[in-house]
Amino acid sequence: MNSSRASGKRTALPLLLAGALLGVPIAAGVGYTVAGALGLVGNAAPGGLLRVLDDAAVLRSAMLSLWIAAAGTGIALVGAVSLALLFAGHSRLDAIARSTAALPLPVPTVAAAVAVLLLLSQSGWFSRVAAQLHVIARPADFPALVYDPIAVGVIAAVVWKELPFLLLVALSLQSLRGDALTSAARTLGASPWQTVRLVTLPLLMRGMAPSIIAVFVFVLGSLELPLVLAPSSPLALPLLIQERRQALDAASRGDAYVIALLATALALAAAVAHEWLRGDE
Amino acid sequence: MTRATSAIRAAVVLLLLVVVLAPLGILIVTSLSRAWFYPAVLPAALDHSAWSDLIFDPAHRAALLNSLVLGATTAVVATTLALPLGRSAALSTRLVRRSVALLAFTAVALPPVALGAGLQLTVLTLGLGGTITGVFLSHLVPALGYLTLVFLGVFTRWDLRLEETAATLGATGVARWRLVLLPLLRRPIVEALALGFLVSWAQVALTLLVGGGAVRTLPLDVLAMLQSGQDQRAAAGALALAIPALVVLGASRVAARQTAAVVA
Numbered sequence: 001m002n003s004s005r006a007s008g009k010r011t012a013l014p015l016l017l018a019g020a021l022l023g024v025p026i027a028a029g030v031g032y033t034v035a036g037a038l039g040l041v042g043n044a045a046p047g048g049l050l051r052v053l054d055d056a057a058v059l060r061s062a063m064l065s066l067w068i069a070a071a072g073t074g075i076a077l078v079g080a081v082s083l084a085l086l087f088a089g090h091s092r093l094d095a096i097a098r099s100t101a102a103l104p105l106p107v108p109t110v111a112a113a114v115a116v117l118l119l120l121s122q123s124g125w126f127s128r129v130a131a132q133l134h135v136i137a138r139p140a141d142f143p144a145l146v147y148d149p150i151a152v153g154v155i156a157a158v159v160w161k162e163l164p165f166l167l168l169v170a171l172s173l174q175s176l177r178g179d180a181l182t183s184a185a186r187t188l189g190a191s192p193w194q195t196v197r198l199v200t201l202p203l204l205m206r207g208m209a210p211s212i213i214a215v216f217v218f219v220l221g222s223l224e225l226p227l228v229l230a231p232s233s234p235l236a237l238p239l240l241i242q243e244r245r246q247a248l249d250a251a252s253r254g255d256a257y258v259i260a261l262l263a264t265a266l267a268l269a270a271a272v273a274h275e276w277l278r279g280d281e
Numbered sequence: 282m283t284r285a286t287s288a289i290r291a292a293v294v295l296l297l298l299v300v301v302l303a304p305l306g307i308l309i310v311t312s313l314s315r316a317w318f319y320p321a322v323l324p325a326a327l328d329h330s331a332w333s334d335l336i337f338d339p340a341h342r343a344a345l346l347n348s349l350v351l352g353a354t355t356a357v358v359a360t361t362l363a364l365p366l367g368r369s370a371a372l373s374t375r376l377v378r379r380s381v382a383l384l385a386f387t388a389v390a391l392p393p394v395a396l397g398a399g400l401q402l403t404v405l406t407l408g409l410g411g412t413i414t415g416v417f418l419s420h421l422v423p424a425l426g427y428l429t430l431v432f433l434g435v436f437t438r439w440d441l442r443l444e445e446t447a448a449t450l451g452a453t454g455v456a457r458w459r460l461v462l463l464p465l466l467r468r469p470i471v472e473a474l475a476l477g478f479l480v481s482w483a484q485v486a487l488t489l490l491v492g493g494g495a496v497r498t499l500p501l502d503v504l505a506m507l508q509s510g511q512d513q514r515a516a517a518g519a520l521a522l523a524i525p526a527l528v529v530l531g532a533s534r535v536a537a538r539q540t541a542a543v544v545a
Contacts (some may be wrong), residue, residue: 005511008441009373010369010372010373010374011373011377013369013373014366014369014370014373014377014378014381015377015380015381017362017366017370018366018370018380018381018385018429019368021362021363021366021425021429022381022384022385022387022388022422022425022426022429023384025388025400025403025418025421025422026384026387026388026391026396026422028400029391029396029397029398029399029400029403029422030391030396030399030405032398032400032401032402032403033395033398033399035402036398036399041402042398042402065288075283083293083297086289086290086293087290093290093294096294097290097293097294097297100294100297100298100301100302101297101301103301103302103305104301104304105527105528105530106479106523106529106530107305107522107523107526107527108479108482108483108519108523108526109483109485110483110485110500110501110503110504110519110522111302111382111503111519111520111522111523114308114459114503114507114515114516114518114519115304115305115308115470115519116304117308117417117507118308118311118512118516119304119307120413123319125322127319127320128319128320128321128322131319131320132320132322139319152314155480159456160300160301160304191289203534204514214386214389214390218390219389220310220391220392221390221391221392221393221395223394223485223486223489223499224392224394224486224504226374227485227504228454228504228507229405236445238393238394238486241395241398242323242394245398246442256398257342257398260392260394260395260398260399263392263394264391264392264395264396267387267390267391267395268387268390268391269385269387269394270390271390272383274386274390275379275382275383275386275530278382
């Protein structure tokens with residue numbers, strides 16, 4: 001009897017705590033967004049799901065946001081894995097490389113965005129250097145790397161900010177895994193490249209999958225990076241939601257909640273995929 | 282290691298130093314620049330007016346103080362709530378553990394603009410719209426998500442035998458926490474406080490939506506300065522945002538090393 005009561009308490013307590021501390025605010029947030037989409041709150045008319053899905057501006061915004069998240073996460077991942085493979089040792093150079101690469105980790109996204117703007121804009125520091133070297137004659141000659149249609153500036157900021165996180169995950173996985181499997185592969189005759197390609201990389205990718213999803217979702221929902229660096233047409237999805245929420249007509253405000261709900265559904269799917277891939281660590 | 286590999290590694294480290302330090306360098310130079318006209322590579326003169334404004338201008342100082350108060354309060358409250366939640370979930374069944382982890386990750390993964398739209402209406406209903414308390418409550422949601430995941434990870438690998446031994450030797454619940462758990466948890470608690478602070482310190486979307494423009498924080502000030510073309514002040518503000526973050530990271534690493542020494 002006592003044991004089953006203790007077991008019940010062990011199950012009920014965390015569920016109650018999680019429900020109250022995390023479930024209630026999430027449910028309130030999502031619930032009010034649903035109500036907004038239905039035109040019940042937020043001074044909005046009911047948003048139309050089909051109208052939103054058929055809206056070319058929404059599609060272009062979604063494509064831009066997905067492109068930024070995919071390219072930024074992909075480049076950061078390649079960089080992080082390359083650095084983890086190059087600097088996994090115990091020498092002074094390895095330590096310097098790891099510490100340097102980790103430096104941007106705690107820097108707030110807004111600060112990173114401002115720095116990238118000051119470096120890459122058409123009147124930024126790289127443009128000034130190009131002008132001094134007589135490569136360009138005026139700022140307009142410098143390629144548009146911010147507010148540009150393929151969002152080079154946003155992607156650069158994403159890579160600068162997110163590579164350290166993925167690098168730390170890769171290094172931690174390498175240190176937890178040890179070198180037994182790679183040693184075995186080498187003993188069995190695999191070349192160093194084959195060992196990396198057939199043993200190290202697949203193991204790293206499997207272990208890093210939840211973190212990759214986390215970075216992708218974070219970038220997809222980020223407001224401040226596109227606000228500072230992305231083009232104004234098309235708008236990145238978070239900016240489009242903001243713009244429509246502040247629109248004068250009630251129908252646009254309703255549509256904003258519908259788009260927010262679609263973004264929420266995507267994040268929830270990512271959360272489920274994250275937990276599924278993470279397993280029971 | 283061949284000579285070619287050593288040369289490649291050295292070149293990569295050099296490139297890494299440039300790529301990582303250039304953004305911080307441009308913020309430092311811009312924040313101290315005066316009369317920096319195109320196409321000069323360096324400013325003609327230096328001054329510290331942007332930094333003085335940040336500290337002595339009442340509006341900017343209020344934003345800085347709001348950010349500090351929100352960061353500190355979010356860190357303390359989120360750590361205090363996430364620790365028992367993470368511990369109880371980690372010591373429970375697999376299903377409960379994974380359900381709590383899913384909920385915590387959802388709090389982190391929901392796009393702030395989408396979550397904020399709902400939270401804004403919730404906070405307005407509570408009569409807290411446009412107040413620092415409302416903004417604090419909204420910052421608490423992602424902070425709790427992150428810290429629950431941290432403590433879930435800590436307690437999933439936790440060795441219960443030390444607590445059991447202390448109990449066998451007659452230690453009460455309070456004594457077990459004071460003498461066994463808290464000393465061992467010093468490192469994760471310091472890291473959680475640092476992370477909780479940073480989640481709030483860097484928050485833009487939730488502050489903007491729930492604060493409704495009435496609650497000014499440093500990140501919002503930086504964006505406003507940038508949009509009004511005040512690059513020098515925006516750079517100073519961005520650095521002011523980055524410096525505490527770097528200090529917090531450094532301090533948590535030092536604390537972690539000290540704890541490792543104590544535990545060893």
